[in-house]
Amino acid sequence: MSSLIFLLLRSAKNTFLELLRKPAQLVLWVFLIATFGGVILLSLFTRQSAENFADIIWLKGILLALILVFVVVAIQKGLSNGDVIFDMNDVNLLFVSPVSSRLILMYGIVRMAKMAFWAGFFILFQSNSLGRNFGVGFDAVLLVLLGFILAVSMLQILSLLIYSLTNGRPGRKLAVRLIAAAVFLPLITYLGLQLIGTGAPLPALENTLRSPLAAWTPVAGWASEGTVALITGDMGSGLLFLGLLVLTGVLLILYIALSNPDYYEDVLVATETAFEKKRDMSRGQFNTEGSLTKKVKVSKTGIGGIGSSAIFYKHMRESFRANRLGLWGLPSILAILGAALFSLFLRGEDGGIIILLQTLMWMQIFFIGTGRGLQELYMHYIYLIPGSSFPKIVWSNLEIAFRVLVESLAIFWIAGLIMGEPVLLIVAVIAVYTLFSFLLLGINYLSLRWTGADISTGFMMFIYTIAVAVIMLPGLVAAVFIGSMFGENGVLIGLGILALWELVAALGCFALSEGILHHCDMPVAKTGKQ
Amino acid sequence: MIDVQDMTKKYGKLAANDNITLSVEGGELAVLLGPNGAGKSTLIKSICGLLRFQGSVTIGGHENHTTEAKCILGYVPEFPVLYPLLTVAEHLEFIARAYRLDAWENRAEELLRRFELDDKKMKLGKELSKGMQQKVSVCCALLPQPKAVILDEPLVGLDPHGIRELKAVIAELRDSGCALLVSTHMIESVEENWDVTYIMVKGRIARVCRRTDIAAGQSLADVYFAITEGEGREGAR
Numbered sequence: 016m017s018s019l020i021f022l023l024l025r026s027a028k029n030t031f032l033e034l035l036r037k038p039a040q041l042v043l044w045v046f047l048i049a050t051f052g053g054v055i056l057l058s059l060f061t062r063q064s065a066e067n068f069a070d071i072i073w074l075k076g077i078l079l080a081l082i083l084v085f086v087v088v089a090i091q092k093g094l095s096n097g098d099v100i101f102d103m104n105d106v107n108l109l110f111v112s113p114v115s116s117r118l119i120l121m122y123g124i125v126r127m128a129k130m131a132f133w134a135g136f137f138i139l140f141q142s143n144s145l146g147r148n149f150g151v152g153f154d155a156v157l158l159v160l161l162g163f164i165l166a167v168s169m170l171q172i173l174s175l176l177i178y179s180l181t182n183g184r185p186g187r188k189l190a191v192r193l194i195a196a197a198v199f200l201p202l203i204t205y206l207g208l209q210l211i212g213t214g215a216p217l218p219a220l221e222n223t224l225r226s227p228l229a230a231w232t233p234v235a236g237w238a239s240e241g242t243v244a245l246i247t248g249d250m251g252s253g254l255l256f257l258g259l260l261v262l263t264g265v266l267l268i269l270y271i272a273l274s275n276p277d278y279y280e281d282v283l284v285a286t287e288t289a290f291e292k293k294r295d296m297s298r299g300q301f302n303t304e305g306s307l308t309k310k311v312k313v314s315k316t317g318i319g320g321i322g323s324s325a326i327f328y329k330h331m332r333e334s335f336r337a338n339r340l341g342l343w344g345l346p347s348i349l350a351i352l353g354a355a356l357f358s359l360f361l362r363g364e365d366g367g368i369i370i371l372l373q374t375l376m377w378m379q380i381f382f383i384g385t386g387r388g389l390q391e392l393y394m395h396y397i398y399l400i401p402g403s404s405f406p407k408i409v410w411s412n413l414e415i416a417f418r419v420l421v422e423s424l425a426i427f428w429i430a431g432l433i434m435g436e437p438v439l440l441i442v443a444v445i446a447v448y449t450l451f452s453f454l455l456l457g458i459n460y461l462s463l464r465w466t467g468a469d470i471s472t473g474f475m476m477f478i479y480t481i482a483v484a485v486i487m488l489p490g491l492v493a494a495v496f497i498g499s500m501f502g503e504n505g506v507l508i509g510l511g512i513l514a515l516w517e518l519v520a521a522l523g524c525f526a527l528s529e530g531i532l533h534h535c536d537m538p539v540a541k542t543g544k545q
Numbered sequence: 546m547i548d549v550q551d552m553t554k555k556y557g558k559l560a561a562n563d564n565i566t567l568s569v570e571g572g573e574l575a576v577l578l579g580p581n582g583a584g585k586s587t588l589i590k591s592i593c594g595l596l597r598f599q600g601s602v603t604i605g606g607h608e609n610h611t612t613e614a615k616c617i618l619g620y621v622p623e624f625p626v627l628y629p630l631l632t633v634a635e636h637l638e639f640i641a642r643a644y645r646l647d648a649w650e651n652r653a654e655e656l657l658r659r660f661e662l663d664d665k666k667m668k669l670g671k672e673l674s675k676g677m678q679q680k681v682s683v684c685c686a687l688l689p690q691p692k693a694v695i696l697d698e699p700l701v702g703l704d705p706h707g708i709r710e711l712k713a714v715i716a717e718l719r720d721s722g723c724a725l726l727v728s729t730h731m732i733e734s735v736e737e738n739w740d741v742t743y744i745m746v747k748g749r750i751a752r753v754c755r756r757t758d759i760a761a762g763q764s765l766a767d768v769y770f771a772i773t774e775g776e777g778r779e780g781a782r
Binding site: 311313316317318319320321322323325326328329332333336337394395396398399400401402403533534535536537 | 590593594595596597610612613615616618620622626628630631632634635638639640642643644645667669671
């Protein structure tokens with residue numbers, strides 16, 4: 016046992032010392048902690064009048080939906096490789112050591128709880144918005160985090176158990192799928208009946224959330240009900256549901272430890288897969304399609320183009336091979352459906368399409384990196400192809416430019432029609448969204464050019480996010496200021512100004528990052544320990 | 546053909562390559578040896594234009610970032626990185642189109658046959674083993690018929706047939722006038738054909754050794770261990 020405690024404590028100490036040796040990371044952490052402190056202070060001093068607060072049941076709904084996503088992921092992981100609770104160094108050093116496998120499992124679970132905390136870390140930054148929307152304090156935020164950590168930790172154990180019970184047994188896998196469907200079927204049926212009964216989505220959702228079925232739905236229901244009960248002061252319900260979560264987790268651990276002390280094989284595949292994925296990324300294989308086990312059918316073959324344009328045609332071939340719809344795969348369809356659903360809720364609300372635009376722009380900041388153009392920078396080919404830098408960059412980003420343009424046309428026309436927005440406003444919103452993506456690409460290249468790509472991925476993301484905020488600020492200020500002078504047409508004019516600023520700023524970024532392929536190191540995804 | 550003058554590459558305060566000067570002429574096989582962390586891969590990536598550096602690197606008299614230099618340079622990276630959703634044949638087609646090659650099909654067929662990949666043409670990059678990926682990587686580098694080829698640990702992961710073929714290809718390239726720079730830990734694999742060896746230690750070239758410099762009965766391994774295991778580091782530059 017002492018060796019495992021030594022490992023945990025020494026790892027924590029070395030992580031801290033490593034942080035002190037890297038000033039950039041230290042600054043990032045200080046900034047993060049300062050932001051966190053600021054959020055707490057803000058939540059303490061900015062209380063709004065009670066009539067503005069939404070019903071706490073919607074907080075339960077948000078938590079339920081969030082944990083449901085983790086439930087689905089945990090079951091899927093359990094049915095494929097299991098969850099990652101160990102690192103490769105644990106496998107190589109601990110598993111072969113004379114330490115009891117049950118103690119090693121406990122060590123894995125402690126590390127897993129740490130991962131669950133980091134997964135829920137973003138909740139701590141929601142203090143202000145939770146206070147503003149639901150009138151709750153920072154204590155409630157901590158309770159939400161507690162419920163989330165308990166649920167995610169329990170799901171990781173469940174995932175491990177599912178893998179150990181179903182590995183190589185298709186019959187059992189089917190049984191797990193059927194059981195999972197059966198567990199959530201009552202809640203879905205109840206929601207459907209409520210929709211038919213009330214004829215409106217919001218009341219149907221509210222009735223479902225208030226029903227005992229939602230509270231008793233395993234994991235997601237228990238965690239959301241227990242957390243909200245504690246927030247509202249209902250200690251009995253709170254302790255009952257969170258206790259149920261803890262008890263289930265303990266029973267699962269006991270089952271694994273007592274029935275299957277030789278669980279090493281069950282955790283090995285997930286650990287090795289995660290290790291190889293990280294290693295491939297650090298070697299330039301940034302494309303996640305490489306690690307997908309899905310069988311890809313090769314029908315049409317061949318690549319078009321000549322010189323730099325071959326990069327674009329190669330991307331087209333890869334995209335059509337990855338998705339039947341080519342550039343617009345499942346994520347695009349989900350984005351369109353999600354936006355349509357969101358529009359149903361925003362229908363009749365003033366400025367609904369602007370709220371949708373804001374949300375999608377936030378998401379785009381982080382999704383723009385999924386384009387093949389930026390991923391190309393992590394491989395050597397684009398650097399070695401004869402030709403100047405600029406055409407290679409342009410051709411390698413055409414794929415994502417097309418994808419965003421067509422996605423935004425579909426998303427905002429459908430949403431605009433649902434919300435009954437004027438045509439000109441829809442066109443302006445499409446322009447702002449599409450040009451924002453163009454600007455994000457420019458900022459990405461500028462960040463790489465400016466830093467020489469010689470920094471960690473996390474710090475690069477930090478610089479990129481700050482750069483987006485700084486570069487967008489003048490455009491936003493001008494749009495709001497000038498738009499406010501034009502009364503009824505102000506929104507349209509403001510959007511026009513913002514679109515124009517995005518175009519100018521994007522061109523500026525591309526101009527400043529000229530020669531990036533010659534003036535920065537080929538970036539390496541610094542994925543931490545492997 | 547490959548000319549490196551006073552090249553320094555720093556990561557913060559650490560000099561991964563410190564004032565390196567080397568040259569490889571056409572028809573010459575230069576071997577880059579050194580212990581782990583000596584800076585061999587950094588030097589190779591800098592020569593290929595993948596890293597920034599201070600100093601000068603030219604390929605065939607052209608600065609390494611120019612189109613002229615890229616047209617005559619072939620590079621086999623330490624770890625093969627293929628496009629997971631392109632077939633083996635499409636990798637070669639992509640290179641042919643990007644490099645604007647004419648009548649490349651027969652050459653591609655010949656390379657695939659030599660490396661026993663002719664029956665794997667329709668396999669996707671992600672379906673290949675590491676060794677096969679390495680073979681495709683070699684084929685991609687050699688397809689444009691480069692005049693200078695840089696290979697970073699090219700034999701790692703190859704099966705015996707692949708090793709034999711690659712050694713034969715390297716010999717043929719040298720005989721045809723191509724300049725070759727090979728980084729390897731498998732000293733015996735280059736023992737037959739090497740012309741000049743650069744032994745790197747801690748980011749610097751500790752010794753330049755020509756085949757004519759070594760005494761009868763002395764092997765390249767003897768020279769290497771004499772430098773890296775402390776029997777004097779003469780010739781450091």
